Amino acid sequence: MKFPEYLFNFCEGEEKQETKAIVVILMGLPGSGKSTFCDHVMRSSSRPWARICQDTINNGKSGTKLQCLSSATSALKEGKSVLVDRCNINKEQRVDFLKLGGAKVEKHAVVLDFPAKLCISRSVKRTGHEGNLQGGKAAAVVNQMVPKKELPKLAEGFARINFCQDEKDVKESINVYGLLGPLDSLPSGCFGNKNSDTKTQLGIMKFLKKVEPSSNAGSEPTISQKLIPNEISPGKDSGLQGTEKASDLTGVAHKKLEEAAAASDDIPTLAFPSISTADFQFNLEKASDIIVEKVEEFVGKIGKAKLVLVDLSHKSKILSLVKTKAEQKNIDTHKFSTFVGDITRLRSLKGLHCNVIANAANWRLKPGGGGVNAAIFSAAGSELDIATKEKADCLSPGNALVVPLPSSSPLFTREGVTHVIHVLGPNMNPQRPDCLKDDYVHGSELLRKAYTSLFEGFSSIVRSNIEVHYTNDDHKLKREAAYEFDENKKYKGCEQDTQPGLSDFRDVRKIPDEKVSLETTKTWGSWAQALYNIAMHPENHTKVVLETLDDVVVMNDAYPKAKRHILVLARAKGLDSVADVHIEHISLLKSMHDVGLKWAQKFLNEDKSLSFFRLGYHSVPSMRQLHLHVISQDFDSGHLKNKKHWNSFNTPFFIDSVDVIKELDEVGKVTLKNDKFLSMELRCHKCKSAHPNIPRLKAHISSCQASFPTDLLQNSRLVSSEDITYFCE
DNA sequence: GTTCTAGAAC
């Protein structure tokens, strides 16, 4: 079949226009974050990418360089750009990839140049690595690789090289490639700092004063130096300033400026409209007081993140009121500012990147109506409507609902908005539903609550991003932030909100969490709610509850797996498991531990034959509500019936309470273990001998005379009667 | 989390 010539020409023309595929060759030691880099770029990019990963190319297992080359060639033929995710540690390793696609395909290098020590510690600690490179083996591989390391040079055939030496550099680089549209190209040359010799100790260089942070040893200026003529600082003034600066630039330069601004200044930022003051006619003086009060409360809690109050008009009274009051209170202008602009066009028109925007929603969470709500729903496309409907049907005043924005939404691609937080404030307008008339006591209370919910929602997103940032190497974490607050938390619908009698019903009707989340959020079956119900209403469960305190409830495990097995439940809402634990929970964990110790001591005093207790958490618990197991080490119980029972207390799946507290204190997060440990072979917890089945194992442990392994004897992981006499009552 | 049970392992 012969195609008409015009069609052929058309196709050819199309192809020429679209073939801007590039090959990005990553370079870095195992544990340097190459795969994470790829994940982030591919998630935010509108350009088609293929990740060629040697660790998984062989049907999920590690393959050969040849397989990588062939797979990359196919991807290029399909018009995809390629991320070469392998170590590519020296020139020899890279040379064949530089030939891919011939001269017309640009080759870029992204160098993740972190100290070997850091890479080793990351790759040793990780579990579930795609290429199974973890533990001691990883350390050996990294050490072997270090001497062979050879940084890439433009002369090898690279059009562009990005050197990254810290997380900030990596983030910038992710932004540069993540924002690269299908037809865009990037400036050539070397970007970022590179050490001429990474083996040189930085300390010595500093001592000799030979290192200047901004010097590039002959390489070209960094992207920020090159592309940003002046710092864009929306924090200092209204948006006009930024526009004026940008207006001198050509269209292309303007675009680059935005990219650079996004890349260099990607601090989490929430843009929010004034709630309730437009259509809901809330008194502006009162509203501005509440905004400033709540902003002041939250700027201290959100780290580096920023809050920006946005209104369309220069003449906005609420904006000027808030600005004046914020100045009077000396609120840090880097953390909080007011901004004039369209909340749906902040990046594209004003160069202000806000990754989260708040919507002054209506109670039905529906598009339309006018004002900010109409504008946001219209700018975000049907994606926002669908994503919102998946999470809730309606919203009651004072509440907020965090909705992760699908990457296909125009608001995501054009403005870089990753989340929309719907907020419903109080209504003072008699023409609208639920009018409070002039009840400003209730109205102010609701408006405060609305801002609290909004800022808490934002702060969870920030926290979640940080967590991803730190743990992605270990967990391949692809968690999306999504938190709801108060009555809306994790439930769909709000009809029951005003009916207290149904509160228990609501406890068990948890809707499966957002589908995008993978490892750390999970769906709890109705049977998994029991501990939650007990923690919330211990007075209704006196048969099992041993002790009720302000922050914890102590109870007998309903199916004890040893002679003594109790649970210490946290009473805080929103703490389903260790995965939800953050640094601010450390004092709660310590008090759970202390209460657990006290009970262990009591049991040891009552029955000396119990000898030892262990206190710890399951990495992935079956029951909702954070609970600490306090369990005697005899494991003499008819309820201990299967492999999962045994392994959940006798493999690294069980994390000692002392280690959880230590890691939280030192690293700020807790590393969870894979549930693959649950299917491991059965081994005696003392002598470590293996046994074919549970009955044989139980027969063995009932008579094993060995002492506990040394790791358990350290750091008070095992509790015996000698350890904790000072807790004795 | 448990219970139930089919079928694998012995």
Add this chain to the structure above:
DNA sequence: GTTCTAGAAC
């Protein structure tokens, strides 16, 4: 034949 595991249902 009995014992034991593992997956589904709750």
